[in-house]
Amino acid sequence: MDETDIAIFMLQASKFEFFLINRGRSFIHTVSTKGRTIVTGVNWTRVAQAVEAAAPFASFDFISSGFKVFIETTPQYLVIKHNGQLGWDSDDEGVNSWDRLLSRSYAQLRNNVAHGNKHQVPAPFTYGRTAEFLSAGLVLMDFIAREIFNEADWNTPIFS
Secondary structure (H helix, E strand, C coil), rough: CCCHHHHHHHHHHHHHHCCCCCHHHHHEEEECCCCCEEEEEHHHHHHHHHHHHCCCCCCCCCCCCCHHHHHHHCCCEEEECCCCCCCECCCCCCCCCCHHHHHHHHHHHEEEEEEEECCCCCCCCCCCCCHHHHHHHHHHHHCCCCHHCCCCCCCCCCCC
């Protein structure tokens, strides 16, 4: 996997999260501490609700969407197996809603890419699939911005 592709994905994923947070407070995940409210990321459940309202999951055409991989295969978790060894696993739950797709499949992909394989645990099931996930992630971001927020140009320079 070309490191440039990973870097481009992470830059765009970060920018997309900033885009969503700026769409409204309902898309912000926060925590309160010491009398102030801190933004900790995107509330994917709320984003999923907006997507569901515009494009119902049950009738959505995933085959031609460009991000079908997210409903077919969820990214893996790094886990400690019963024998104490590190390994990869999933929760074997299907993706049956936008909430599950965004909060599990897309968010796990972003986490996997951002944090990487820290212990260099081989994962032969991902060979060739990482590029497919990265491409699907970019298409999913464009779909949400364009179809849900009517903003085809979300990926423009960020000004404060």
